[in-house]
Amino acid sequence: MSFTDLMPEVRKALAAGDHAALERLLEEAHSADLAEILAQENDPFGLALLARLPIEKRADVFSYLPADKQLDLAERLDDDELARLFTEMDPDDSADVFNLFEPVRRERILRRMARREREEMRRLSSYEEGTAGAIMTTDYVAVPEELNISQALDRVRQTAPDAETIYQIFILDRELRLTGTLSLRQLILADPLAPLKSLMITDVIKVEADTEQEEVAKLISRYDLLAVPVVNQQEMLVGIVTYDDAMDVVERETTDDFHKSGSVGSLDRGIGRTSLVTLYRKRVFWLVLLVFGNLFSGAGIAHFEETIAAQVALVFFLPLLIGSGGNAGSQAATLMVRGLGTGEINIRDWTRLLGRELLVAGTLGLTMAIAISPISMVRGGAGVAEAVAISMVVIVIAGSLLGMSLPFLLDRLGVDPATASAPLVATLCDACGVLIYFSIATLIIGTGS
Amino acid sequence: MSFTDLMPEVRKALAAGDHAALERLLEEAHSADLAEILAQENDPFGLALLARLPIEKRADVFSYLPADKQLDLAERLDDDELARLFTEMDPDDSADVFNLFEPVRRERILRRMARREREEMRRLSSYEEGTAGAIMTTDYVAVPEELNISQALDRVRQTAPDAETIYQIFILDRELRLTGTLSLRQLILADPLAPLKSLMITDVIKVEADTEQEEVAKLISRYDLLAVPVVNQQEMLVGIVTYDDAMDVVERETTDDFHKSGSVGSLDRGIGRTSLVTLYRKRVFWLVLLVFGNLFSGAGIAHFEETIAAQVALVFFLPLLIGSGGNAGSQAATLMVRGLGTGEINIRDWTRLLGRELLVAGTLGLTMAIAISPISMVRGGAGVAEAVAISMVVIVIAGSLLGMSLPFLLDRLGVDPATASAPLVATLCDACGVLIYFSIATLIIGTGS
Incomplete structure (x- = not known):
């Protein structure tokens, strides 16, 4: 049902x-x-x-x-x-x-x-918390390496009712060190009289009790394992982590990354069951921090008051230009954060990806400059249109580079790269955007004085 | 190694x-x-x-x-x-x-x-593509329901070398309809002479070939399954989906949601290997669309030119106010998108969550209004400070409600809720923010005329 x-x-x-x-x-x-x-x-x-x-x-x-x-x-x-x-x-x-x-x-x-x-x-x-030790189980099937296949199968039958999985069997020497592994499939297909030692796989993929859970989940997913053994420093088997627990870890970590990407702190439970006080606490930190970030944008505007007074039409294009920088930056940051999260890229790739990003962002900026130019011509005339077009290209490139670099920088500093959230990147890009736009406008149009 | x-x-x-x-x-x-x-x-x-x-x-x-x-x-x-x-x-x-x-x-x-x-x-x-049929395998172990346990085990041994998993056995009637299932663990623990029919689990969790992959992955994760059987309309077994393929589906879908949250289109492969042309195409659509969204903010500013001329200090607080609305909206959208994505909440929860969001957003808005008031007093005087404080509360509430509602609305329209990306929400909030801020400012300070 x-x-x-x-x-x-x-x-x-x-x-x-x-x-x-x-x-x-x-x-x-x-x-x-x-x-x-x-x-x-x-x-x-x-x-x-x-x-x-x-x-x-x-x-x-x-x-x-x-x-x-x-x-x-x-x-x-x-x-x-x-x-x-x-x-x-x-x-x-x-x-x-x-x-x-x-x-x-x-x-x-x-x-x-x-x-x-x-x-x-x-x-x-x-x-x-967060280590392999904290999610491993001790209900595994382990057999001594001296047995033959048929004896090992008997052991599996004895342990089966309590074990979390019986489909991967771990083989130990006399000092309880992990020396090999066999799947139940290999076991039931093998000659019952063959010694375990002759068939077991000795190059075992294993982790230590203090290995990070995310790492364990990645191994299980990468090698399509049912369970990964956990050993201590003496190579003794102390537990196993099964694939279903690894799937839960991946879901939790992903939710965390997701929330961070929207600048929300880690929640222990889902949105539907989190208390209002917790929701408030998890959101207020970033919001207030970003308010002060936005003050820089305000200060930038105040600095260029003369330019604005000379050409009020410039303000019309302000949300558009700083918004575009923030959007392009958010895109770049999102791509990097997810790439780092899945392990597809790593910190050494930064320089290679920087060149690519520069090319893509430049083209994106040009496209948007062209898209907006008819409106800026009509609305502000040749001078404003020129300032808007050049600013668009520079702001989109700057925003993209900032958005793609921030996750790497955070990773380098030991902070989770997912902290480079869209709101954080947008706020930083806004401040840059204000400075770039009004600097270029001042150069082209002057302050009217 | x-x-x-x-x-x-x-x-x-x-x-x-x-x-x-x-x-x-x-x-x-x-x-x-x-x-x-x-x-x-x-x-x-x-x-x-x-x-x-x-x-x-x-x-x-x-x-x-x-x-x-x-x-x-x-x-x-x-x-x-x-x-x-x-x-x-x-x-x-x-x-x-x-x-x-x-x-x-x-x-x-x-x-x-x-x-x-x-x-x-x-x-x-x-x-x-995207259905259970497209990721299922036909290399499964199926046995006729007339067999006893020992005969079934023999069949498992025969099929084992080719089967993708032998740990879940599917039991069929004479018309090849799926009537039950047993795990290999249950099989090897059972009395060899017992008939399959007396032991098999008949309430099988199964899917159809056109069931969405995401749905299949959720079932496998929810019930900790090793494999889920796929049946056709006549209840005949046509394939199985194994847990490792389900894990791959989850990772792909999550990457997709992630990219959407940063307003990037679906990529077939990781960021490191995607061609520059594809990257450009996947980003330009939203960027240009959002440019035109931002034009509304510009138009809003132009509409209130008189108010701005009367109190230029108002512009100083513009990025801060519209940015805060966008940030609060992005947070709310992120929480909803992920909740809908993991299945933790669904569309019927909208009204319940709306009340919660209203409370949290109101408190957040108040906090930020208080945080900013010393600066707005110093910088703009009592009138501006009042306008900024009231605007902050209204804008944060409006942004949050917009951010939380958009994913539900999209879901209702049959669009992936993850399309409610931070940049999209921020752009919509910006336009609302401009209108709210300058309307309130005009009411409180007047246009100076």
Whole structure:
């Protein structure tokens, strides 16, 4: 049943008090869909729904919930219930929720968990946010390298119920160091009596626990992996990151870049669920900063008051010229930010791309100068038209170069290049545009004095 | 060996004419890495490298190449070589390249392929770009529902060498309709003698061949699937889309949205490899269109020439006020475009979000009015300060509402909401800003006459 059908059915069953129908719906529904219903509903309903689920599914649904909802619900569950839930959840998911709690509550919950799970939780929750360690799971399939194929397959069957994926098998030596890997496909096609060592792939693509999540996601996407192993400094296997977690990372990072491109700060959750206070805070910083940026444009205008007084028609073309510089700059910045984000270009490409940008921007500026010249001739006469045309070319080139260079500069300074947002670039281009336009106009037309 | 190490090693082996070393490097390197080397190199070198690879790896490397490079290389290969390459490649990948050719060449290549592959190619290449059909593969594992678990596993083993994934098994009735699915994990854990029908999941998440790729990718990500089956109108299985192809779709779509947000048209390839002419064409459309949008701002200024003449200090605050409206509008548009893009919000949420936006924008406008008031008092006196403060609040609210509504409006009109780019929103806000500012200023200060 699709999500859109599920929601009204659940409501109907609840309203009618039809427990049998509700039970059936909850059993058949996918955990991701149940989680979405819970995320949209208010709390007493959500808790009641959660309580009706068997513990495995409850844990699964809980994993799919957004972090704020998990925290909301967790506050209404007692420590025993939470300990049971955490034990049932995948270790990487439960560690994420666990990290949201206050230290006191964390200790209380840990005391209620079995030793093995407790130690795993302590370890997993110790990795820094944004690293491979923070999204890896310890539920992987690892086998000793002395086994043969058939013995390895037996091990896979034993581990299968708990493992997050059984489709990639990791092979360890006696010191638990990762020495090779095989896919389940290779395993079931191989001669059952062949030793693992003779078949395993030894050139394993792997990461360390402190590798950045974005890096891990890129590896998984680049090599079409199902899972990438995480090793410590002694080359020992400590966890794996699966492709579905990598997809989530990519979506989160992309949303972040997107918001930055519109000069909005990072949001932990979607726009629909972010509180108004948070939305205000995430937007006000850049807006106020850019106000002061715009003061430079104002100061530029004030500086050229005489030129403006001599030819008021010049003001008519001001929004158009500075706007065009900002637009061309935003385009260039967007192209660079995305190119750097996907890894398609890197900081060494700057000089090569600069030459290209210069050519494209020059042509764009010329096109726009020609497009606008009939209007500037009619409206301002030959002098104004000349000033507008030359300014257009110079402003579009300057804006484009500024827009394309800013992301590289920020990257160089260790700042996320996506910070070079369209509004920031536009504001900088506006100030440049005012100076360029009125300087050129003053040269051509003079100040009238 | 990592990609960064591989490249210089290959160059060294080539320069030294060390065939044995080259052979070893090519054998060990991952196809994705070899493809990247090829994509960066000029053609004679690429062809020579490709020719050294055994046919399976050659096909694999070819699949990883960007479309323009595939076409480049294909033009230098004769029809027989291409037919061999296409036969060896995954059907979904070869159909993509095939579609880039002229009809005459397509026919020539088809004639050189075996009947089964030829028919598959004809069928796969007939699906419209952007649909599930265009990215699905026909190399899946399907078994008849009459089998038991052990028989099904035998079938999996037989099909494994050719299948794109064997980890999700699709179960068909006698009319080849999709009736159920099982994961390989479930299969190897189940009682070998149990009938498939008793265990299979019948509520299969599936799509049709004309379902949009974005939709397919969302399903795969939402339900953490390895592959989603594609059925025709008779419910018959015609192909599957695997998670790695879905990840590629997401990356392409995101890049597209990103570029649109900076008012750049869709690019088929990355910024680094796009030709200058294409870059020019993809940018000039919006730039020229926005120039004419900016003319409205100019016309607005001209309309209020008397007010400006009476109080030249007003011009000082013009870039600041219209810039703030544009910035707030860009923020609001960015948040909506991304929310609509990830599916977190939809068109029905507009009214609810409108109220929220009104509150946030009002507070933002007030903050900025206060921030700017000391400067406007000093620079323009009480009258100007009052006009600037009131204008700031009104302009920021107007800009935000415009920025948040435009994506919904475009969506309603069947246009991609991402078209509501920061430059477009800023240009519209500029024009509104000019009208609001000078209207309020005229009311408060008068035209001096």
